[in-house]
Amino acid sequence: MGAESFVGRVHIAAHATVRIGSRVCLNDGVQLLTASHDIRHPQWPSVARPICIEDYAWIATGAMILPGVTIGRGAVVGAGAVVSRNVPPNAVATGNPAVIKVDQRTPELDYSPTAGLALFTAWRALTSERR
Numbered sequence: 001m002g003a004e005s006f007v008g009r010v011h012i013a014a015h016a017t018v019r020i021g022s023r024v025c026l027n028d029g030v031q032l033l034t035a036s037h038d039i040r041h042p043q044w045p046s047v048a049r050p051i052c053i054e055d056y057a058w059i060a061t062g063a064m065i066l067p068g069v070t071i072g073r074g075a076v077v078g079a080g081a082v083v084s085r086n087v088p089p090n091a092v093a094t095g096n097p098a099v100i101k102v103d104q105r106t107p108e109l110d111y112s113p114t115a116g117l118a119l120f121t122a123w124r125a126l127t128s129e130r131r
Contacts, residue, residue, distance in 0.1 A: 002055065006113040016048040016067065021055035025113035027079075029062040036067055054089070056109040074105050 001007070002022030009028045012018055015035035020026070035048040049068030053059065057071045060079040071077060075087040078094035085100075087093045092104040 004112040004114050006117070015046070017050040019050070019052045021053060021057065021073070023056050023109075023112055024053050025058045026053075027059065027061040027063075030059045031064045033064065034067050056111075058113070074107060074109050076105065 001020040002024065004022055005020055005024040005026075007020070007024075007026045008030070010026050010030045010032065012032045013034055014032075018032055018034060026032075032051050034051055035046050037044050038047050047067070051065055051067070052070040053065075054071060054073040054075070056074040057076070059065065059071065059077045060081075062080045063077045064082045065071065065077070066082070066084045069083055070086045071083070072087055072089035072091065074090045076092045077083055077087065077098070078092065080096065081094050081098045082096040083093050083098045085098075087098075087100055088102055090105040090107055091100050091102045093100045
């Protein structure tokens, strides 16, 4: 997980790698599911694939990211969306199944989703005093 990222009460089924970039926001109720089953195979085997969430992405409350998906830099996944395919940088994905609209966000992002959190602000002040 990268610097200055916020992870709320999130469920991560880590059967494969999950990479979370810097300045990412994962709101409460988000589910990152890295495995499922091959329903076409007679023995119904588990199939695991990594999830990658790039810098400045925002995954809103209750969204579900399925195995093998990459959420691009600055992309937004709307509340309750179910994402089964890659979301390009600066795109917005909403709905179930998610509908992706490209080029919805400015590519020049410079914010921290943790900057306003009280505990983070207090920690930053303490570490600044020690320098």
